[in-house]
Amino acid sequence: MGILQGIFKARDKPKNALGGSHYSFFFGNTSAGKPVNEHTAMQMTAVYSCVRILSETLAGLPLHVYRYNDSGGKEKYLKHPLYKLLHDEPNPEMTSFAFRETLMSHLLLWGNAYAQIIRNARGEVIALYPLMPNKMTVDRDSKGRLFYLYSRTSDDAPTLGDDSQVYLAPSEVLHIPGLGFDGLIGYSPIAMAKNAVGLAIATEEYGAKFFANGAAPGGVLEHPGTIKDPQKVKESWNAAYQGSQNAHRVAVLEEGMKYQPIGISPEQAQFLETRKFQINEIARIFRVPPHMLADLEKSSFSNIEQQSLEFVKYTLDPWVVRWEQSMCRALLMESEKPIVFIKFNVDGLLRGDYVSRMSGYATARQNGWMSANDIRELENLDRIPAEFGGDLYLINGAMTKLQDAGAFAKQAEPAPNKTETEEGSDETNNAGRNASIRTK
Numbered sequence: 265m266g267i268l269q270g271i272f273k274a275r276d277k278p279k280n281a282l283g284g285s286h287y288s289f290f291f292g293n294t295s296a297g298k299p300v301n302e303h304t305a306m307q308m309t310a311v312y313s314c315v316r317i318l319s320e321t322l323a324g325l326p327l328h329v330y331r332y333n334d335s336g337g338k339e340k341y342l343k344h345p346l347y348k349l350l351h352d353e354p355n356p357e358m359t360s361f362a363f364r365e366t367l368m369s370h371l372l373l374w375g376n377a378y379a380q381i382i383r384n385a386r387g388e389v390i391a392l393y394p395l396m397p398n399k400m401t402v403d404r405d406s407k408g409r410l411f412y413l414y415s416r417t418s419d420d421a422p423t424l425g426d427d428s429q430v431y432l433a434p435s436e437v438l439h440i441p442g443l444g445f446d447g448l449i450g451y452s453p454i455a456m457a458k459n460a461v462g463l464a465i466a467t468e469e470y471g472a473k474f475f476a477n478g479a480a481p482g483g484v485l486e487h488p489g490t491i492k493d494p495q496k497v498k499e500s501w502n503a504a505y506q507g508s509q510n511a512h513r514v515a516v517l518e519e520g521m522k523y524q525p526i527g528i529s530p531e532q533a534q535f536l537e538t539r540k541f542q543i544n545e546i547a548r549i550f551r552v553p554p555h556m557l558a559d560l561e562k563s564s565f566s567n568i569e570q571q572s573l574e575f576v577k578y579t580l581d582p583w584v585v586r587w588e589q590s591m592c593r594a595l596l597m598e599s600e601k602p603i604v605f606i607k608f609n610v611d612g613l614l615r616g617d618y619v620s621r622m623s624g625y626a627t628a629r630q631n632g633w634m635s636a637n638d639i640r641e642l643e644n645l646d647r648i649p650a651e652f653g654g655d656l657y658l659i660n661g662a663m664t665k666l667q668d669a670g671a672f673a674k675q676a677e678p679a680p681n682k683t684e685t686e687e688g689s690d691e692t693n694n695a696g697r698n699a700s701i702r703t704k
Contacts, residue, residue, distance in 0.1 A: 298465045300458040302373045302398070308464055310543040311454070313557050314550035315372045322583060323365035326609040327351055341604060345388045346595055350606065354379075354392035366394045368583070371442055372550065374398060375450035378412070379438040381594065389595050392438060402439075402449055410448070412437045440590040457549045464542035471539060551579040576613045584608045611642075632659035 298304075305311045327350050331341040341347060354363045367377040374397035382391035401413040412432040442450030454461060540559075547554050553571045555563040563571065591606045621643075628634035637647045637654040648654025 298462040298469070300454065300462045300465070302452070302454060304465065305373070305454045305461050308461060308468065308546065310464065310546040310557060311461065314547060314552045315369055317552055317556055318372055318550065318580070318583065319365045319368040321580060321613075322368050322587070322608075323361045323363075325584070326612070327360065327364070327606070328609065329604065329606055331604045344604065345390065346606070349389060349392060350591070356391075358394075363392065363394065364587075367440065370394070370397050371440055371450070371583070371586075373452060373454055375442040375444070375452040375455075376400070377438075377440040378414075380432070381436050381438055383436075387597060395437075410434050412439075435594075438590065438594045440586055442586070453549050457546075460542060460545045460549065464539065464546060467539040467542055553579075573614065576610060580613070581610070584610065629658065630660050632657045 306315065329341045329344045329347045329350065330338045331344075333339050349360075351360060353359055358366075363379075367379060371377040376397045378395040378397060378400050380393040380395055381389055382393070384390050395414060399415040399417070401415075402410065403413065404410055412434070414430045414432060416428055416430050441448060442453075444450040543557065543559065544554055547557055547559075553575050554561075555568055555571060556575065588606055588608060592601065595606070596604055625634065625639045625642075629636070629639065635655050635657050640647060640654075
């Protein structure tokens, strides 16, 4: 029991533990009377679904390292040491998907995501290991410099050493903060909305007990006389008829007893509506569209695609920007930051249906800003060889500049060719001579 209490311990209201950047959240009992922390919140289906949707979506996005070339364009920097770490495996124990999924779940539950940065002698990043946010403390020293203090346990990576308290410099930590007050430490969405989550937990628990009792409230056993041992009668009745497994059993009453059921109040009958509202409330906290939580009540064929696009634009994109800028700040060396950058590719999530994509490709092809190979790469098709015109950029020749409109009509007619004039006069003279001969 002591271990479980240590894991699921309740925390009180948010407190500013220290001036500066060290803030600690303490959860406690909510207005609904239910303790809320990261572990109990994840037992809610709505919270689990929101965290899973956002974590899996971001983890599944293509992540590449780019650099600017001499022509001003960008290209994938395949030879950069970070490319394999971010695209394939950040450490020998995890894939890139699992690493990003883990850090994103930390970011959604605790408001912060941490990873230890392992560098070689040249300062290049060679490995990234996730760190638990609830074991991390961010503070400033006497000179105002940031430092990270991690409470190590036996479950952590051996790269942290054997000390129980590990001091980490900012250059050794990839820190992705969420929404916060000082810009350094993010605050947990679960902490900020603990009452909404607590009410959802209480509603779910009430529903479970309601149906465990056969979907019927309690009642009163009336006895014409005096019962010597009412507790024994109560326990005997509950053992025989309480619970969903004993629903619709025939009750046998003795000694003139009568069972008087208690009707369901309107407040009790509305708990399903309350629970449904709390699910939408949790979806609002994480800014996830209700249709992604299987709530299709207000979704239709005409608006569900627009809701999906808004999910990418207003929900996912801010998290993507947080990730990109934090990785560029912590993982890139100062000398390469002007020409090297890290970026997610969200184009796949913005792809429309087949007809819409083909219409867009046709417009781009006809107006000369996409070649056939550019289009085929977006559709994951093989390239057309250059000798067959795969890299050609074509334009529609029917378009002209406004100032040149009607210019062809103002041009003077070309003078007849001198040779053609002479040949025409010779033919006329010959025809006249032949006519005079026939007359004679």
